[in-house]
Every structure is written in structure tokens, then in C-alpha cells.
Amino acid sequence: MNNKEKLRKAGLRPTKQRMIIADILLDGIDRHFTAENLQNEINSSGNSMSIATIYNCLKKFRNCGLIKQVESSKDTAIFDTNINQHHHFLDEETGELIDIENDEVNLHKLPKIPQGYLNNGVEVLIKIKKQI
Amino acid sequence: MNNKEKLRKAGLRPTKQRMIIADILLDGIDRHFTAENLQNEINSSGNSMSIATIYNCLKKFRNCGLIKQVESSKDTAIFDTNINQHHHFLDEETGELIDIENDEVNLHKLPKIPQGYLNNGVEVLIKIKKQI
DNA sequence: TTTTTACTTTAAAATCGTTCTAAACTACTT
DNA sequence: AAGTAGTTTAGAACGATTTTAAAGTAAAAA
Numbered sequence: 410m411n412n413k414e415k416l417r418k419a420g421l422r423p424t425k426q427r428m429i430i431a432d433i434l435l436d437g438i439d440r441h442f443t444a445e446n447l448q449n450e451i452n453s454s455g456n457s458m459s460i461a462t463i464y465n466c467l468k469k470f471r472n473c474g475l476i477k478q479v480e481s482s483k484d485t486a487i488f489d490t491n492i493n494q495h496h497h498f499l500d501e502e503t504g505e506l507i508d509i510e511n512d513e514v515n516l517h518k519l520p521k522i523p524q525g526y527l528n529n530g531v532e533v534l535i536k537i538k539k540q541i
Numbered sequence: 542m543n544n545k546e547k548l549r550k551a552g553l554r555p556t557k558q559r560m561i562i563a564d565i566l567l568d569g570i571d572r573h574f575t576a577e578n579l580q581n582e583i584n585s586s587g588n589s590m591s592i593a594t595i596y597n598c599l600k601k602f603r604n605c606g607l608i609k610q611v612e613s614s615k616d617t618a619i620f621d622t623n624i625n626q627h628h629h630f631l632d633e634e635t636g637e638l639i640d641i642e643n644d645e646v647n648l649h650k651l652p653k654i655p656q657g658y659l660n661n662g663v664e665v666l667i668k669i670k671k672q673i
Numbered sequence: 674t675t676t677t678t679a680c681t682t683t684a685a686a687a688t689c690g691t692t693c694t695a696a697a698c699t700a701c702t703t
Numbered sequence: 704a705a706g707t708a709g710t711t712t713a714g715a716a717c718g719a720t721t722t723t724a725a726a727g728t729a730a731a732a733a
Contacts, residue, residue, distance in 0.1 A: 516647070576690080
């Protein structure tokens with residue numbers, strides 16, 4: 410399926426700007442990035458785009474499940490093109506994130522989901538620090 | 542051990558402001574809160590404090606291990622008085638966090654920590670959403 | 674096709690959480 | 704009691720993100 414079709418399937422109009430972003434992000438390569446990272450990539454690709462549009466797109470893409478946002482208490486939002494359930498190592502010093510595939514973690518026992526709620530995804534974060 | 546001793550033991554001078562905060566936070570009750578929540582509690586207790594001091598204190602308390610900061614991609618930093626390793630349910634709609642005790646989760650298999658790094662804590666986040 | 678409608682993009686301003694600044698203050702040491 | 708190192712403060716500054724409102728564009732209707 411090409412990117413235009415992916416956008417339509419997600420219920421998003423394939424505008425020029427969304428196509429530029431889709432062409433960068435939806436190439437099947439797993440990566441972590443910020444809005445600013447993406448703007449730099451857009452610029453390097455010979456295009457340009459308002460930062461407001463970049464934020465709009467990232468929010469829409471995230472809400473449609475085309476990308477994910479990583480849970481992390483950094484000051485800048487980090488997005489992830491790997492939309493499968495998976496986990497992360499986090500170096501809190503540098504903010505570096507490293508993917509952990511889902512089958513690398515085995516959750517043997519999970520608590521009961523609170524009454525009235527549904528499980529909407531499990532994320533394991535392993536905080537790591539550089540050995541001295 | 543009283544709060545004055547706790548602060549000294551953590552290497553922090555027990556100033557008037559830190560004692561006010563310690564008296565609110567270090568009462569053994571587990572709670573999640575933001576800087577703004579804490580300022581409201583300080584105000585309700587008949588005291589007042591600059592927001593800069595509140596942030597300073599929270600950062601110091603966190604760095605000394607008196608409190609923890611929760612990993613979450615919300616726009617506001619969330620702190621936790623429960624400093625034991627534990628986990629959370631997160632309702633992404635409302636931002637509500639619910640504690641999960643460490644023994645409620647059983648991680649049967651963990652990936653190898655990357656070369657040159659040490660494990661610095663594991664956090665499991667179970668995202669939940671309201672049933673419709 | 675043309676027209677209409679709803680959605681999208683944009684630059685710039687606004688907002689919000691957090692940090693910085695530098696002066697006044699306070700706890701601890703001598 | 705005096706010195707010094709750390710702390711608090713109001714307010715300014717900052718950086719990420721969102722809002723605004725006007726101009727532009729895609730899809731639907733005529």
C-alpha cells in the first residue's frame with residue numbers, strides 16, 4: 410500500500426504536507442524523533458513546512474495510529490515509527506531510547522485491570538545508566 | 542525518623558521551605574502530584590512559597606531519592622511519593638495514574654542490558670481506557 | 674465543470690510549564 | 704560574632720507547543 414492509500418485508510422486527506430511527512434516516516438524503518446528532528450529532515454529533503462503544521466500532522470498521525478508517542482518525562486515529545494507493542498531502554502542522562510522487541514520481555518503475571526477499564530497497551534521502560 | 546533528620550540524611554539543609562514541603566509529602570501516604578498541586582496544598586496549609594522554590598525543592602528531593610518523578614508524556618511533570626519500585630495504570634484520556642505494587646507484576650524474562658550500562662529501574666505502564 | 678463546503682496550512686502571537694537571574698536572606702562553620 | 708556557602712524570591716526569560724485568523728486546497732455537490 411502506498412502512502413496516499415495509507416493516509417486515506419487512516420481517514421486523513423493526503424495533502425502535500427502530509428505526503429511529505431509520510432514519505433519520511435512511513436518507510437518501514439523504526440525510528441525515534443522529535444518535531445524538531447522531523448523539521449530538519451523535511452528541510453534536508455528540499456521542502457519546508459511551518460512548525461505548526463508539523464505538530465498538527467504528528468498529532469493526527471498519532472491519533473490515527475500511524476505513529477506512536479513514547480511515554481517519557483523529557484521536556485520534548487518523542488515519537489516512534491514502530492507502532493507494534495514494544496518496549497524501551499532509556500538512558501535518563503542523555504534521553505537516548507533503545508527499542509526492545511515485545512518478545513524480549515515476558516510478563517508472566519499482570520494485575521487485574523481496574524473495574525470499568527480496558528487494557529490499552531503495556532509499555533515496559535528499563536532505565537539504564539552508563540557504567541563508571 | 543522525623544523530617545528534619547530525613548532532610549539532613551539526604552544531604553539537604555532543613556530550611557523553613559523544605560520543612561513545609563517535607564511535612565506535606567513525607568507523611569508515608571502514596572500520592573501523585575504536580576508542582577501546581579503542591580503549591581495549592583502549601584497555600585491551603587496557610588503557608589506560601591515561590592513557584593521557583595517549589596521547583597527547586599522538587600528537583601532536590603527527586604535527586605536525593607526522597608520522591609520519584611513518573612515517566613509520562615504529559616505536559617506537566619508528575620511526582621510520586623512512593624519511592625519503592627512499582628508500576629502504574631495510566632488513563633491517557635484523563636492522565637489519571639493508579640499505582641501497581643511491584644509484586645503484582647512478574648517479569649519473567651528481561652532483555653540483556655546494553656553493553657556498558659547498568660539497570661537503573663524497571664517501570665511497567667499499563668495504559669487503560671474507559672469501557673464504553 | 675463550476676460552485677460550495679469543510680478541512681488544512683501558515684506566520685505570528687499567545688500560552689504554559691519550567692528555569693534563570695541577581696539580589697536579599699539564612700543556615701551553618703569558624 | 705563574623706564569614707561563607709547555600710537558599711529563596713519575584714520577575715524575566717525560555718523553549719515546546721497551541722491558538723488565531725486569514726489564505727489556501729481537497730473533496731463533494733450541483
